Amino acid sequence: MAAEKKKVLLGVTGGIAAYKACEIVRGLQKAEVDVRVVMTENATKFVGPLTFEALTGHAVGVDEFGYPGDAIPHIHLAQDCDLFLIAPCTMNCAAKLACGLADDLLTSAALATTAPLLVAPAANTQMYTSPASLNNMATLSLRGVELVEADEGYLACGVEGRGRMAEPQRIVERALALLGVRGDMSGVSLMITAGPTIEPIDPVRYITNFSSGKTGYSLARAAARRGADVTIVSGPVAVDPPEGVTVVSVRTAREMRDAAAEVFPACDLAIFAAAVADLRPEDESDRKLKKGLDDAALSTIRLAENPDILSELGHAKREHQVVVGFAAETHDVVDNARKKLIAKNADMIIANEVGPEKAFGTEGNEIYMITAAGEEHLPYMLKSELADIVLDRVLDLR
Numbered sequence: 001m002a003a004e005k006k007k008v009l010l011g012v013t014g015g016i017a018a019y020k021a022c023e024i025v026r027g028l029q030k031a032e033v034d035v036r037v038v039m040t041e042n043a044t045k046f047v048g049p050l051t052f053e054a055l056t057g058h059a060v061g062v063d064e065f066g067y068p069g070d071a072i073p074h075i076h077l078a079q080d081c082d083l084f085l086i087a088p089c090t091m092n093c094a095a096k097l098a099c100g101l102a103d104d105l106l107t108s109a110a111l112a113t114t115a116p117l118l119v120a121p122a123a124n125t126q127m128y129t130s131p132a133s134l135n136n137m138a139t140l141s142l143r144g145v146e147l148v149e150a151d152e153g154y155l156a157c158g159v160e161g162r163g164r165m166a167e168p169q170r171i172v173e174r175a176l177a178l179l180g181v182r183g184d185m186s187g188v189s190l191m192i193t194a195g196p197t198i199e200p201i202d203p204v205r206y207i208t209n210f211s212s213g214k215t216g217y218s219l220a221r222a223a224a225r226r227g228a229d230v231t232i233v234s235g236p237v238a239v240d241p242p243e244g245v246t247v248v249s250v251r252t253a254r255e256m257r258d259a260a261a262e263v264f265p266a267c268d269l270a271i272f273a274a275a276v277a278d279l280r281p282e283d284e285s286d287r288k289l290k291k292g293l294d295d296a297a298l299s300t301i302r303l304a305e306n307p308d309i310l311s312e313l314g315h316a317k318r319e320h321q322v323v324v325g326f327a328a329e330t331h332d333v334v335d336n337a338r339k340k341l342i343a344k345n346a347d348m349i350i351a352n353e354v355g356p357e358k359a360f361g362t363e364g365n366e367i368y369m370i371t372a373a374g375e376e377h378l379p380y381m382l383k384s385e386l387a388d389i390v391l392d393r394v395l396d397l398r
C-alpha cells in the first residue's frame, strides 16, 4: 500500500512574489506532497485563487467565513497539515505572526496550527531591513519558526538589495527536509562532475570553455530533492550548490580526475556532466608571460591531452554501478554519441547539439538519451525539467 502523502498548508500573502508560490506548489507535488492553499485578500490581487485551485485540486481559503462546506476552516486546515508554509510572507504578515494577531483565515490558521511553521519572508529592502521587521523575524525565529531568508537581488520596486523571496526550489528543499520526505532516490549515492575545467598557461591565464555548470547542478539539485546522497566534483562555476550536497571544488582536468576517482568507488551512479578540457598547455609557466616574446614563443603553446575521466572510470565500473556521460556535438549528434557509449563503456550518453540557445551556459536544452536499448529524444525544455526526466531514465537502468 502506498504511504500516505504528507500535507502542506501553503499560506500566500500579498507580495509580488505570490506568483512564485505556484512553483512552490509544483515542487512539493513533484515530491508527492499534498498541498492546500490559503491566501490573504491582498494576495488574490496578485494571483487568482482559481490558479491555486487548479494546481492543487482543492478549494482555496481566503475568507474565514466563506470556505466551502466548513464553518471553522482555520481550525480544520490548521490541524490537517504536517507543515504550515507561508511564502511569500509580507512584513505585515510577519508582524501579525510575531504578535499572534489572527484577523483573517491565514493568520488564524497560523495561530491554531500545531504543525511546524516555515516562513519565506519577502519585501522591499527598506521594509525588510527596518528594525521593526528584523525584530519580528527574530521573535519568530526564537519561537522556533523556521525562516528561509530572502535573497539579495533586483526587486520589483526597482532597487537592488535584500528582500527578494528565496528561490522556490530552496523553499521546497527546506520544506521537504522538515517533512522528512524520503524521495525515490534515498539510499542512492550519486557523483556528478560539473562545470568547465581550467587549464593554466601561466599564473594568471588559462584555457577553458563556456560551460556554466547549470546542467550538472540541475541534476544534483533534483537528485538531492529526491533523497540521493550527492557529491558534485565541480570546476569553477558561478551557480549556487543545492542544499545538502557535497561539493568538491577542482580547477584542472587532472584535479577533477583525481577527485572523481576517489569518490567513484563508493557510488551507485555517476553522471559526467562536466565539460572537461580535452587539451591543456603542456607546460605551465611559473611566471606571468610578458609582452615582447620572440617569434618561436609567440607561435607555440604546446598542448598535451588530458585524461578522459568518463572513459577511465567507465572502464573501471563494477556490476552495480551505472555510468552516464554527455556528448556535446556540432553534427551527427546521435551517431557520435552511440560511438561514445561503446568507447567509454557508459550505460547512457546524453547528447545535444551545440548551438545558439542550446547546451553551453543556457537555461534550457534539447537532448537525446542513448542507451544500448535505443534512443529517446526530449524536446527543448528547462534544464531543471530535463533533470527529473533524465534521473527517471537513469534509475530504470539499475
Ligand code: C5P
Binding pocket: 193, 253, 272, 273, 274, 275, 276, 277, 278, 306, 307, 308, 309, 310, 311, 324, 325, 326, 327, 328, 340
Ligand atoms: O569525448 P567527449 O569529450 O566528447 O565526451 C564527453 C563526455 O566525456 C562528457 O560526459 C564529459 O564529462 C566526459 N569527459 C571526461 N573527461 C574528458 C573529456 C570528456 O570525463 N577529458
